Amino acid sequence: MSVRTLTINNIPVAVEEGKTILEAAKEADIHIPTLCHLDGVSDVGACRLCLVEVENINKLLPACVTQVTEEMVVHTNTPKLQEYRRMAVELIFAEGNHVCAICVANGNCELQDAAIQVGMDHTRFPYRFPERGVDVSHPQFGIDHNRCILCTRCVRVCDEIEGAHVWDVAQRGENCYIASGLSQPWGEVDACTSCGKCVDACPTGAIFRQGTTSAEKERDRAKLEFVVNARSKQEWTR
Amino acid sequence: MDLAELLTIADTERKKQKSIRVHCCTSTGCQAANSLSVRENLTNTVKESGLSNRVEVLGVGCMGFCGRGPLVQIDPEDILYEEVTPEDAPSIIDALNGGVAKPLQGDSQHPFFARQMRIVRQHTGKVDPESIEKYIAVGGYQSLYKVLYEMTPAEVVNEISKSGLRGRGGGGYPTGLKWATVAKMPGEQKYVICNGDEGDPGAFMDRSVLESDPHLVLEGMAIAGYAVGAAHGYIYVRAEYPLAIQRLQKAIQQAKKYGILGSQIFESPFDFKIDIRIGAGAFVCGEETALIQSIEGKRGNPLPRPPYPAESGLWKCPTLINNVETLANIAAIIRQGADWYSSIGTENSKGTKIFALTGKIRNNGLIEVPMGITLREIVEEMGGGVPDGEVKAVQTGGPSGGCIPASMLDIPVDYDSLSKIGSMMGSGGMVVMDRDTSMVEVAQFYMQFCREESCGKCVPCRTGTVQLYELLAKILNQQGTPADLEKLEALCQMVKETSLCGLGISAPNPILSTLRYFPEEYQELISAYSLNSQVTS
Numbered sequence: 220m221s222v223r224t225l226t227i228n229n230i231p232v233a234v235e236e237g238k239t240i241l242e243a244a245k246e247a248d249i250h251i252p253t254l255c256h257l258d259g260v261s262d263v264g265a266c267r268l269c270l271v272e273v274e275n276i277n278k279l280l281p282a283c284v285t286q287v288t289e290e291m292v293v294h295t296n297t298p299k300l301q302e303y304r305r306m307a308v309e310l311i312f313a314e315g316n317h318v319c320a321i322c323v324a325n326g327n328c329e330l331q332d333a334a335i336q337v338g339m340d341h342t343r344f345p346y347r348f349p350e351r352g353v354d355v356s357h358p359q360f361g362i363d364h365n366r367c368i369l370c371t372r373c374v375r376v377c378d379e380i381e382g383a384h385v386w387d388v389a390q391r392g393e394n395c396y397i398a399s400g401l402s403q404p405w406g407e408v409d410a411c412t413s414c415g416k417c418v419d420a421c422p423t424g425a426i427f428r429q430g431t432t433s434a435e436k437e438r439d440r441a442k443l444e445f446v447v448n449a450r451s452k453q454e455w456t457r
Numbered sequence: 458m459d460l461a462e463l464l465t466i467a468d469t470e471r472k473k474q475k476s477i478r479v480h481c482c483t484s485t486g487c488q489a490a491n492s493l494s495v496r497e498n499l500t501n502t503v504k505e506s507g508l509s510n511r512v513e514v515l516g517v518g519c520m521g522f523c524g525r526g527p528l529v530q531i532d533p534e535d536i537l538y539e540e541v542t543p544e545d546a547p548s549i550i551d552a553l554n555g556g557v558a559k560p561l562q563g564d565s566q567h568p569f570f571a572r573q574m575r576i577v578r579q580h581t582g583k584v585d586p587e588s589i590e591k592y593i594a595v596g597g598y599q600s601l602y603k604v605l606y607e608m609t610p611a612e613v614v615n616e617i618s619k620s621g622l623r624g625r626g627g628g629g630y631p632t633g634l635k636w637a638t639v640a641k642m643p644g645e646q647k648y649v650i651c652n653g654d655e656g657d658p659g660a661f662m663d664r665s666v667l668e669s670d671p672h673l674v675l676e677g678m679a680i681a682g683y684a685v686g687a688a689h690g691y692i693y694v695r696a697e698y699p700l701a702i703q704r705l706q707k708a709i710q711q712a713k714k715y716g717i718l719g720s721q722i723f724e725s726p727f728d729f730k731i732d733i734r735i736g737a738g739a740f741v742c743g744e745e746t747a748l749i750q751s752i753e754g755k756r757g758n759p760l761p762r763p764p765y766p767a768e769s770g771l772w773k774c775p776t777l778i779n780n781v782e783t784l785a786n787i788a789a790i791i792r793q794g795a796d797w798y799s800s801i802g803t804e805n806s807k808g809t810k811i812f813a814l815t816g817k818i819r820n821n822g823l824i825e826v827p828m829g830i831t832l833r834e835i836v837e838e839m840g841g842g843v844p845d846g847e848v849k850a851v852q853t854g855g856p857s858g859g860c861i862p863a864s865m866l867d868i869p870v871d872y873d874s875l876s877k878i879g880s881m882m883g884s885g886g887m888v889v890m891d892r893d894t895s896m897v898e899v900a901q902f903y904m905q906f907c908r909e910e911s912c913g914k915c916v917p918c919r920t921g922t923v924q925l926y927e928l929l930a931k932i933l934n935q936q937g938t939p940a941d942l943e944k945l946e947a948l949c950q951m952v953k954e955t956s957l958c959g960l961g962i963s964a965p966n967p968i969l970s971t972l973r974y975f976p977e978e979y980q981e982l983i984s985a986y987s988l989n990s991q992v993t994s
Contacts, residue, residue, distance in 0.1 A: 313924065
């Protein structure tokens, strides 16, 4: 396998061919904000937070799905990118019903983290206050669509790691929601193995364990890595 | 089937032709205006008046002048009748014996027709779209035969490259380059896709091509398949075009029966089969990666590019995806040569383009014009201008395009000129607006369309279009402030630069172009608010 060298924010980096800009940045200890990316599952390039500027390319590229090329010159934190990221986070906050004070994920929420990273203290856009439901028909878990940012991590983790494909996206545009089974109550979906990977994958408090109250949600992210390693490298202990 | 047989069919068909041919349009537009009854009455009248030996009545495809349908045209005299009702049939047939059915007669030499240059639409309105023999009679499938026996795939690609043909779906990517990329990709399995998911409001040229000359598109696809090394093609048509689907199905069946599609076409080693896939009403499925997902049976969401479909498309195989109109140009380029084709049009935009002329304009319909013609010629000469008024703006390119003010009507219509002034060729919709039209409302209409058609995958398009729409609504309600206007512009830039696919990237264009050319209309609405608020406080 050959190696590609590139510069990210003026830091030279050498990574294997086929790696993404996001992976290369990680190696160079450069943080790029993400929301839909999750280690261990495929990338979709949907949240647009990881967009970066690459010299001599006239459009912004999502770092999570763009492979590095030789002598690529990447900038991850220009004023323009900062502004767009902040705006994207503002749009996400205005889109759903995100009330941190009463959320299970308060203090342990990637959307909150993203807001802090991009310096978003308020949104310039009016809140949409959509009418969305809560499904607690599952005996152990619940999904509160008010807190969902449609990152589709649950969809991918359930499909690609658990192989159950309980989740998918229904409808389109602003009416999109995460549907369980054939758009049934979650508790009635036979395919669900109650493995809880979607709970761990969810960046916000949308999918949670029942019985947790505000600021109590904890995620076992290591579990995902463990399952992937167990299957691919036969490492069955952690 | 070999060439001799093909020519025999053409000959027999031509001999069968009667001396007077009454063409009656049976496309969707005219059908909706009762043209099927017109055709029936014409047929019966011919029978009753004993003219069957020299007169035939033919159901044909779209003649273009859709605003005045149903249309009946008579060859060889080239007489045109407009807005024909079934009751008019006797007087039209009587007129064949000398008289003229005056009140109905249109002007077949009107600039609307005379200024056109027909390559794609050469035979539409002249041949029966439901008969392969009629298509063969006008030289159909001879280009396919020619490439199979006289040209190598590389020569075909080269010919298309030399012609300068660019994608007619909107982006204007050089077709030859796309073909060459797919042809050079390694791999046994490749696909050709015809994108017939025409969804722009006010655009109906692809529908008309599919309904009026389905074999032309099939021939283009088979030639593309031979050139890039694909043995399987898909036509993706939206479900809203039932007549196009029905005629394509019939055309595919007929071609298979003659051995023109399927295995060993024209007894050569080349196999090519075509299947139809029907869309389910999502505009975003016109985006190539979403369209491919939809054919695969998945949710029609766009994917990040690269990889481009040419590298990894349908079922991860190299895939050539071209628009209906692009493929409909192929047979003519092969028949008449790249030099002929590249002699038409401007330096960087070759050939002709079909436009759907709609809105506040006298002559509604489809026109095929050489690239480089000015908007003024199209709107004022061919379209006849705005009835009782003046042109204010012309919207081109649908929800991805922009509004061109009347002061810029003299620009030539080609890919580069249009994108330079903030609009785009798009698929070819052209909506004319008069002085009474509010440009802010126009922007809001298109934003509502994008908001409803966003797939919801990426954040800027899913929620940005909603906020843009709401900002416009606020401004239109005279509640907007100067800060809102700034916010509107900033959000437009953000959605344009950060969206995942073409839908989001181009969604702000109607706002940006109206802000650029009609800023006073936004300003007026905003100062109306400041005035009101002063009065009330």
